[in-house]
Amino acid sequence: MPALPYRRLAGFYFFYFAYLGTFAxxxxxxxxxxxxxxxxxxxxxxxxxxTRIIAPHLWxxxxxxxxxxxxxxxxxxxxxxxxFLGVFADTAFALLFLVLLAMTFFWSAALPLxxxxxxxxxxxxxxxxxxxxxxxxxxxxxxxxxxxYLLDMxxxxxxxxxxxxxxxxxxxxxxxxxxxxxPPHASDDQSIWTILRKPEVIALIAAGALMAAAHGPYYTxxxxxxVNHGYSKAVTGWLWALGVICEIGIFIWMPHLYxxxxxxxxxxxxxALAVARFVAIGWGAESVVLxxxxxxxxxxxxxxxxAAAIGVVHKLFRGxxxxxxxxxxxxxxxxxxxxxxxxxxxxxxxxxxxxFTFSLAAGSAFAGMLIVWxxxxxxxx
Numbered sequence: 001m002p003a004l005p006y007r008r009l010a011g012f013y014f015f016y017f018a019y020l021g022t023f024a025x026x027x028x029x030x031x032x033x034x035x036x037x038x039x040x041x042x043x044x045x046x047x048x049x050x051t052r053i054i055a056p057h058l059w060x061x062x063x064x065x066x067x068x069x070x071x072x073x074x075x076x077x078x079x080x081x082x083x084f085l086g087v088f089a090d091t092a093f094a095l096l097f098l099v100l101l102a103m104t105f106f107w108s109a110a111l112p113l114x115x116x117x118x119x120x121x122x123x124x125x126x127x128x129x130x131x132x133x134x135x136x137x138x139x140x141x142x143x144x145x146x147x148x149y150l151l152d153m154x155x156x157x158x159x160x161x162x163x164x165x166x167x168x169x170x171x172x173x174x175x176x177x178x179x180x181x182x183p184p185h186a187s188d189d190q191s192i193w194t195i196l197r198k199p200e201v202i203a204l205i206a207a208g209a210l211m212a213a214a215h216g217p218y219y220t221x222x223x224x225x226x227v228n229h230g231y232s233k234a235v236t237g238w239l240w241a242l243g244v245i246c247e248i249g250i251f252i253w254m255p256h257l258y259x260x261x262x263x264x265x266x267x268x269x270x271x272a273l274a275v276a277r278f279v280a281i282g283w284g285a286e287s288v289v290l291x292x293x294x295x296x297x298x299x300x301x302x303x304x305x306x307a308a309a310i311g312v313v314h315k316l317f318r319g320x321x322x323x324x325x326x327x328x329x330x331x332x333x334x335x336x337x338x339x340x341x342x343x344x345x346x347x348x349x350x351x352x353x354x355x356f357t358f359s360l361a362a363g364s365a366f367a368g369m370l371i372v373w374x375x376x377x378x379x380x381x
Contacts, residue, residue, distance in 0.1 A: 042346015148237020216341020282358025
């Protein structure tokens, strides 16, 4: 097996999540600043999840048909960057809808194919995944902190320019990552649809969709929620950063968690803590102590959940099915769940208010926990 391209993979994760650290917390503030309504914000901020429902299947199918995974990432990333330039033309809802739809359609190839490439490079040493993925968390922290301070000094109109800069960084790093072919596996002769019908696969995807839906209000309205309670944009950035700092700790600690607990146990704990987190955010925003507590739980609701879920996907989709397995998990869980959560959060925010919107998020996480407890049965990892 070729040497692990640690720095190149780490560089891609850094810029990819720095892009998310700009887009997810602050693009909604930009949209609000240019006069977009809460329902329209919910629609626009859900588009990355909508395109993840279908687009990754196309890109992973191309990769499985023999095209280089990383070549697909490079070409689609370039197309996504070009499409995003349209955001500078106007701020009309219809144009923003088309621009973000096209941009996210192309960029949706990046993460699942790079995840599959990373896991192929790692082979059976998947416990080392967190040590690479942690650089994505570092990139997210740098983005939310720096952009938070910038928005206290400059108008929100700078946000699209920062997003564009992060895209350039992603494109530059993915051009340096070499492909890693997946080793053959006994499941190669099976249809991927046979694997998808397994109860544990259905349970993982359904639970993942519910966790993604639970995060819909967080990724769409958390910054607006916090700013509405009198916190500055810089403080808002630090709150986002705190969550990801705790996430970094979990990624570094994951090899120890893998030895101490099963993947199922890690997932169950992550869901339970998600319930507590979203209740605290919804009803306790006036208390900085509760907000700080809630952000530390990002270590569980994203960090340990994501690492454990990726580990389960790697167990269930082997050999030639790795790329499509990652893409299908991404699209059906994060895509469907995230889109529904984003759409619903816009309507709930407008008609029910912040507290009940985050309470619905907590209910979604609780439902996901019940599914994992009921149906997800795996051997100890």
